Amino acid sequence: MLSDTAPRRVDPPALPEARGxxxxxxxxxxxxxxxxxxxxxxxxxxxxxxxxxxxxxxxxxxxxxxxxxxxxxxxxxxxxxxxxxxxxxxxxxxxxVPAADGTVAEVTAELDALVVEQVEGRGPSWHLRRDGELWQLREYVAHRSLYHLKEGDPQAFVIARLDGPAKAALVSVEHDEYGAGNPDRMHARLFAEMMGSLGLSTAYGHYLDAASAETLAEVNFMSLCGLHRRLRGALVGQFATVELTSSPGSERLVRAMRRLGCPEQAVAFYDEHVEADAVHEQMVRLGVVAPLLAAEPELARDIVFGVRASSFLADRFGALLLDSWTRGRPTLRRPLTDAPTPAGSMR
Amino acid sequence: MAEARQIVVTDDGPLLVSGPVEVVLPDGRRVRSDRPVTAICVCRRSRRAPFCDTSHRRKVRTSDAATDDEEDRAQRHSAPAG
Structure with a gap:
C-alpha cells in the first residue's frame, strides 16, 4: 500500500526561448x-x-x-x-478534419477503423522497427517526453466532468497509468527510466526548446480538451485513439529497441504498453465510450472530432519525422549529439 | 455466498478478468498478472500468451511490397509464450 520509493522533488523547467x-x-x-x-x-x-x-x-x-x-x-x-x-x-x-454527423454509429465505425492493422504501415514506429537508427529512436523518445513525463495528466482533468460508469472506467485506466498504486510502475517514471538508459536527460521539460511544433500540438490538443468541460467528448475521443492504437505501435518499438541492442531497462516502457493497452482498449470502448454515449448521445459529434483531430495531429508528427529522417536530417530543434549535422554535411 | 467474479467476453477480442489473476498453462507454468483488469487471449494468436497483445485485430494490406505477414507468423511461432 505504501511505497518505499523515496519522494523526489520535481523541479519545474526553465522558461523556453520564444519562437516568434x-x-x-x-x-x-x-x-x-x-x-x-x-x-x-x-x-x-x-x-x-x-x-x-x-x-x-x-x-x-x-x-x-x-x-x-x-x-x-x-x-x-x-x-x-x-x-x-x-x-x-x-x-x-x-x-x-471531416465534420462528424453526430450519430452513435459513426463513433463505432471510427473506433472500429482504429483497430484495423496495416500489414505494411507507414509511420515512425514502422520505420524504427524496420531500419531506424539509434539516433532516430532517441529523437523519437525526446519528442515524446513532452507528453510521457506527464502521462495521464491531461486526461485526468476530464474525470471531474464525467459521471457514473464512464467515470469509474476512465479512472481505472488512469489508475493503471499511474502505476496502480505503485510509483515505481507509474508510466511517467518508466518513461524517465527509459530516457536515462538511452542517454537522454530525464528532467521534466528538458526537451521543450528542442521539441517541434508537431510534438507540442499533440500535447496541446490533450490539454485543450482536458481543460474545457465543453470539449469532454473530444477528450474521450483523444483518449480512446491513444489507447486503441498504442499496443501494436508499442510492440513495434519494442522490436526496434531489441534490434538496436537497447538495454532491457529501455525496452520496459513500451513492453509494458503492449499488454497494458490491450486491456485499456477494451476498457475504453466498453467501459468509457459506450456508457458515455448511452448517457449523453449528443457527445458523439465531439468524440469523433477528438479521434479525427488527434489522428490528424499524430499524422503530422509522423510525417515530420519520416520526411526529415529519410533525408538524414534531425527533427529536434536542438539536435542530439549523435544526430547527423543538419544541412551541408549530409550529401 | 461470495460474490461471483465477472468475466467479460468481448466481441472478437480477449476475455476480461478483474483483479490480480494467476493463469496456469498446460505445461504447468504459472503466470501472474497484477493488473486491475487482465485481458486473456482466446484467439491463440498472441505472442504474449496467455495475455492479449491485440494480435486478434483484422489486418489489411495496403502495399504490394509487404512481407510482414509472413514475418509476423514466423515470429509468433518461434517466440516463447508469456
Whole structure:
C-alpha cells in the first residue's frame, strides 16, 4: 500500500526561448510584463510560435516554470492570451478534419477503423522497427517526453466532468497509468527510466526548446480538451485513439529497441504498453465510450472530432519525422549529439 | 455466498478478468498478472500468451511490397509464450 520509493522533488523547467511574437507575448505575460496582444490574423495554427505559446499557457496547470509565480495559472492576462490562441487552434482543427454527423454509429465505425492493422504501415514506429537508427529512436523518445513525463495528466482533468460508469472506467485506466498504486510502475517514471538508459536527460521539460511544433500540438490538443468541460467528448475521443492504437505501435518499438541492442531497462516502457493497452482498449470502448454515449448521445459529434483531430495531429508528427529522417536530417530543434549535422554535411 | 467474479467476453477480442489473476498453462507454468483488469487471449494468436497483445485485430494490406505477414507468423511461432 505504501511505497518505499523515496519522494523526489520535481523541479519545474526553465522558461523556453520564444519562437516568434505570440510565444514572446506569453513568456512576457508569465514574467509579469504588461500584456501585449499580438495579431493573430496571420498566425499559423500549427506553427512553432503559436504551439509553443499555447504549451507555455497550459504548462502552468501542470508543473509550472522555474521562477514563475504559481498564480500566473489564473492570471486574466495569460488566460486572455490563451483563449485567443485556443480559438485559432481549434478553428483550424475543425476545418481540417471531416465534420462528424453526430450519430452513435459513426463513433463505432471510427473506433472500429482504429483497430484495423496495416500489414505494411507507414509511420515512425514502422520505420524504427524496420531500419531506424539509434539516433532516430532517441529523437523519437525526446519528442515524446513532452507528453510521457506527464502521462495521464491531461486526461485526468476530464474525470471531474464525467459521471457514473464512464467515470469509474476512465479512472481505472488512469489508475493503471499511474502505476496502480505503485510509483515505481507509474508510466511517467518508466518513461524517465527509459530516457536515462538511452542517454537522454530525464528532467521534466528538458526537451521543450528542442521539441517541434508537431510534438507540442499533440500535447496541446490533450490539454485543450482536458481543460474545457465543453470539449469532454473530444477528450474521450483523444483518449480512446491513444489507447486503441498504442499496443501494436508499442510492440513495434519494442522490436526496434531489441534490434538496436537497447538495454532491457529501455525496452520496459513500451513492453509494458503492449499488454497494458490491450486491456485499456477494451476498457475504453466498453467501459468509457459506450456508457458515455448511452448517457449523453449528443457527445458523439465531439468524440469523433477528438479521434479525427488527434489522428490528424499524430499524422503530422509522423510525417515530420519520416520526411526529415529519410533525408538524414534531425527533427529536434536542438539536435542530439549523435544526430547527423543538419544541412551541408549530409550529401 | 461470495460474490461471483465477472468475466467479460468481448466481441472478437480477449476475455476480461478483474483483479490480480494467476493463469496456469498446460505445461504447468504459472503466470501472474497484477493488473486491475487482465485481458486473456482466446484467439491463440498472441505472442504474449496467455495475455492479449491485440494480435486478434483484422489486418489489411495496403502495399504490394509487404512481407510482414509472413514475418509476423514466423515470429509468433518461434517466440516463447508469456
Amino acid at each position: 511574437p505570440l510565444s514572446a507575448a506569453v513568456l512576457g505575460a508569465l514574467r509579469g510584463w504588461p500584456p501585449a496582444m499580438p495579431h493573430l490574423d496571420q498566425a499559423d495554427p500549427y506553427g512553432d510560435d503559436l504551439q509553443l505559446a499555447l504549451y507555455c499557457c497550459y504548462e502552468l496547470h501542470y508543473r509550472g516554470f522555474a521562477d514563475i509565480a504559481s498564480d500566473r495559472e489564473w492570471d486574466v492576462g495569460v488566460l486572455g492570451l490563451r483563449a485567443e490562441l485556443e480559438r485559432v487552434f481549434e478553428t483550424a482543427l475543425r476545418k481540417d
